[in-house]
Amino acid sequence: MDFPHIALCLLAVLVIAIIVLIIYNRIYYRREKDIITRTSQMNTQLALVLNSNKTQVWTFDTMKQIFVVLQEGNTSKEYTPLDFAQFFNHDDVNKLRQLTDAIIRREKEAGTIVVSGREEEGETTPTYEVHVSVLSRDRQGAPQVLLGIQRDTTEDVERQEESHRLALRYHTVFDSSLIDMIFYNEEGILTDINDTALESFGVKDREALLKRKVNIRDIPSYRDIDLEHLEHTVLSSITDIDETKQTDVRIPELTVGGKFYYEATLSTLRDERGSLHGVIAAGRNITEMVQSHHRQQENRKLLMKTTKEIETYITNINYTLRASGVRIFHYYPNTHQLDISSDLNKVQYSLSQIRCASLIDQTDRRRLRGLFLRMDHRRQQAFTTTFHTIFRDEQKRRIHMTFSTVPVTNEEGTITHYFGLCRNDTEAIYTEARLREETEKAQETESLKDTFLTNMSYEIRTPLNTVVGFAGLYNAPHDEADEPVFAEEIKRNTGRLLKLVNDILFISKLDARMVEFNYKDTDFAALFEGYCYMGWSMLNPGVTVSAENPYSSLIVRIDEKNLCDVIQKLCEHAARNTTEGTIRAKYEYRHGELSISIEDTSKGIPTKQLSHLFDRFTKNESINQYDTGLEMPIIKELVEQMGGSIEIQSGEGKGTTAYIILPCEMKKMEKKVEK
Numbered sequence: 001m002d003f004p005h006i007a008l009c010l011l012a013v014l015v016i017a018i019i020v021l022i023i024y025n026r027i028y029y030r031r032e033k034d035i036i037t038r039t040s041q042m043n044t045q046l047a048l049v050l051n052s053n054k055t056q057v058w059t060f061d062t063m064k065q066i067f068v069v070l071q072e073g074n075t076s077k078e079y080t081p082l083d084f085a086q087f088f089n090h091d092d093v094n095k096l097r098q099l100t101d102a103i104i105r106r107e108k109e110a111g112t113i114v115v116s117g118r119e120e121e122g123e124t125t126p127t128y129e130v131h132v133s134v135l136s137r138d139r140q141g142a143p144q145v146l147l148g149i150q151r152d153t154t155e156d157v158e159r160q161e162e163s164h165r166l167a168l169r170y171h172t173v174f175d176s177s178l179i180d181m182i183f184y185n186e187e188g189i190l191t192d193i194n195d196t197a198l199e200s201f202g203v204k205d206r207e208a209l210l211k212r213k214v215n216i217r218d219i220p221s222y223r224d225i226d227l228e229h230l231e232h233t234v235l236s237s238i239t240d241i242d243e244t245k246q247t248d249v250r251i252p253e254l255t256v257g258g259k260f261y262y263e264a265t266l267s268t269l270r271d272e273r274g275s276l277h278g279v280i281a282a283g284r285n286i287t288e289m290v291q292s293h294h295r296q297q298e299n300r301k302l303l304m305k306t307t308k309e310i311e312t313y314i315t316n317i318n319y320t321l322r323a324s325g326v327r328i329f330h331y332y333p334n335t336h337q338l339d340i341s342s343d344l345n346k347v348q349y350s351l352s353q354i355r356c357a358s359l360i361d362q363t364d365r366r367r368l369r370g371l372f373l374r375m376d377h378r379r380q381q382a383f384t385t386t387f388h389t390i391f392r393d394e395q396k397r398r399i400h401m402t403f404s405t406v407p408v409t410n411e412e413g414t415i416t417h418y419f420g421l422c423r424n425d426t427e428a429i430y431t432e433a434r435l436r437e438e439t440e441k442a443q444e445t446e447s448l449k450d451t452f453l454t455n456m457s458y459e460i461r462t463p464l465n466t467v468v469g470f471a472g473l474y475n476a477p478h479d480e481a482d483e484p485v486f487a488e489e490i491k492r493n494t495g496r497l498l499k500l501v502n503d504i505l506f507i508s509k510l511d512a513r514m515v516e517f518n519y520k521d522t523d524f525a526a527l528f529e530g531y532c533y534m535g536w537s538m539l540n541p542g543v544t545v546s547a548e549n550p551y552s553s554l555i556v557r558i559d560e561k562n563l564c565d566v567i568q569k570l571c572e573h574a575a576r577n578t579t580e581g582t583i584r585a586k587y588e589y590r591h592g593e594l595s596i597s598i599e600d601t602s603k604g605i606p607t608k609q610l611s612h613l614f615d616r617f618t619k620n621e622s623i624n625q626y627d628t629g630l631e632m633p634i635i636k637e638l639v640e641q642m643g644g645s646i647e648i649q650s651g652e653g654k655g656t657t658a659y660i661i662l663p664c665e666m667k668k669m670e671k672k673v674e675k
Contacts, residue, residue: 058084059135060146062104089116089125099132104143109134114153126154180264182281188216188227191278200262200285202255216279220244221262227276236263261287318343331405331418333376340422361388361398375405378415382406386425399426460500463493503630510637517559517642521667524558524587524594525551531564532585532598535571540579548586553670556594559642563662566638567596569631570658574600577656589666596660605650613648 058069067084068076085093092115099111110133117126128150135147180197184190190210193203203209216222221237239260264283270276320326322342329340338356340349353372357365364387371383386402393399405420470486470493478486509515529547536545567585574583581601588595605613614636639646644662 055152056150058148058150060100060148062142062144062146087118088128089118092116096130096132099130100146103132103134103146106143124154126152129153180281180283180285182283184216184279184281186227186276186278188279190214190216197283200256200283204255221264222266225266227279230266230268230276230279232268233266234263235266237261259287261285261290318345327422329403329420329422331372331375331420333378333415333417336372336376359389359391361390364388371403371405375418378407380407380415383420386429393426397426397430399424400429401425460497463497463500466490466493467497500630503634507630507634507637510634510641513641515562515638515641517562519557519559521555522558522560523553523555525549525554527560527564528567528585528587531567532571534564535568536575536583538572539575539583542580543575543578543583544581545575545583546585548584550586550588550671551669552672553668554589555666555668556589557665557667558594558662562638562642566635566660567598569635570598570660573631574598574602574656574658577602579603581655589669592663592666594660594662594664596662597657599655599657601655604652604654604656605648606652610648610650 056069058067060067065081067079067081069079069084070076081097088096092113095113096115099108099113102108103111110131112129112131115128115130117128119125130151131149133147134143135145136143138144180200181192181194182190182197183192190213193206193209198204198206198209216225216227220239221235237260239262240258241260242257262283263286264281267280267282268276269278269280327340327342327348328344329338331338336353338351338353339347340351341347351359353369356372357368360368367385368387371385374381374383383405384402386400389399389401391399401422402425403420403422405418407415408417408419410416467490470489473486474483506515528549532545532547539545571583571585578600579602583598583600585596585598587597614632636646639660639662642662644660646661647659648656649659650656
């Protein structure tokens with residue numbers, strides 16, 4: 001045997017086999033790749049179709065007890081039965097489990113159930129329609145993998161429920177309406193009619209009427225209607241049914257007869273494009289009402305003619321009594337009874353003399369007994385008197401009632417009873433009292449204004465005359481050495497005049513609420529001493545001052561400018577009026593309030609003048625000879641408009657102390673550390 005030759009042949013066969021295997025492998029790889037690509041494309045297309053239809057596919061491996069859910073992007077996700085159950089309502093999970101168990105036990109080939117998704121707060125609970133079938137079986141034919149197709153039917157269910165609600169609402173309103181309701185479709189064919197309409201037209205068989213497809217134009221009153229151009233229309237008709245039946249038998253179901261009075265409202269139902277969908281007729285049979293009206297018309301005319309004047313008289317009287325709050329009363333001397341009423345047709349109260357006296361204030365009971373005594377003696381005269389009652393109105397005011405009485409006689413001239421009016425004069429009496437008070441206040445205010453104008457006239461003229469006088473000295477023969485004196489006097493009086501004008505303008509702005517308050521966070525501790533020393537810039541010799549500041553930082557929300565003006569003005573007053581001794585200013589923050597005090601050792605203010613310290617029309621010469629009567633009112637008005645309060649404590653020879661309490665919000669507080 002030629003072994004080399006045989007070996008060579010075997011080698012050739014082996015090489016050929018390897019080449020064939022390589023070629024087969026490439027072909028198999030390419031085919032597998034094509035299959036995977038096509039499978040991926042199909043899965044992607046399937047996922048898009050499922051998503052567009054709101055459908056989800058999942059499988060259940062009965063052996064592994066694993067759910068596999070197909071997701072977007074050709075991916076899937078595995079879930080245990082417990083995790084998969086989290087997507088559904090607890091009760092519906094049992095329904096799904098019972099269905100899959102029945103298919104696994106071969107009791108069913110497939111099944112469809114409706115389940116609800118897991119409830120989420122603030123969101124609509126989803127609803128799914130789930131169809132379960134067998135995807136594959138084992139060799140014994142037992143289900144191995146189940147296929148579930150789950151479609152989201154939430155919107156369908158909502159639409160069905162909304163449609164059901166609308167239909168229910170329509171039929172409820174349509175059938176339970178107290179008026180006739182009739183519906184015609186777009187062709188004008190009668191499709192629905194309620195019981196009220198059947199009763200109005202005397203129709204016994206609804207189904208027979210609807211089955212005959214009555215056209216709207218078969219109704220005599222609607223025969224000229226153009227359905228295409230019909231809009232909301234109100235119709236009233238009078239039809240002789242007996243006469244119509246003789247010539248027209250299109251509606252034999254009608255059993256009513258005679259003249260038929262009817263009023264109806266026709267409304268069309270159209271879609272967004274204006275196409276007609278139907279006509280609703282809402283009406284009522286007014287035959288009986290019209291006939292009754294005709295029967296009663298003549299009687300009513302006669303009755304109205306005979307009673308019109310009486311009714312008008314009584315109505316006018318009663319309206320007048322109600323509108324004016326006046327009551328009418330009758331007093332009968334025989335029974336000693338007083339009847340009171342606000343209506344001519346009935347008595348509201350019947351009171352005895354003792355009961356009447358109990359309702360009157362004790363101070364007027366003697367006059368009341370005298371009035372009753374005169375009426376018991378049947379005096380031929382009218383009486384008018386006002387009594388204070390024990391009652392009070394909504395404003396807690398004592399009610400005053402005025403009684404005006406006249407005697408009523410019979411044919412023989414004998415007094416049978418007394419008739420009168422009782423009116424509530426409380427408002428008028430209190431108005432008169434208020435008018436008197438306001439008149440007195442106005443007179444007092446006018447007097448104060450006259451005093452103020454007199455003071456202002458004097459205060460303005462004095463510096464103005466001084467300025468004019470010294471200015472005139474420049475034109476008269478004078479010594480040049482006196483000119484500085486002239487200039488100083490002109491300057492001083494001009495400043496005084498300017499300050500007076502500024503005070504008048506500023507207090508006018510305060511009265512008109514035109515002063516703006518700008519509240520912001522301010523370190524009051526850093527500014528307090530500066531406020532004080534600005535007011536103490538002009539001190540009398542021998543006067544010492546001190547500003548006590550217990551805080552290194554106190555940030556509060558205040559109006560810095562206006563509060564600075566108040567403190568500065570009070571310090572100026574103290575400086576001008578203190579000739580010797582000390583002036584001390586201090587402050588403290590407590591419980592949401594800034595408390596400021598300025599104390600001096602001046603000669604003080606007499607008690608009589610202290611009560612008028614803040615009167616803007618009063619000049620307080622004891623405080624300062626240059627005071628115009630406006631500085632203290634300005635201070636008080638500023639403090640009050642900032643929400644605070646001011647108090648001055650003083651006495652003749654005891655000095656003066658000003659206290660200011662100002663509510664404010666504290667942001668930060670740091671007290672000084674005592675060394």
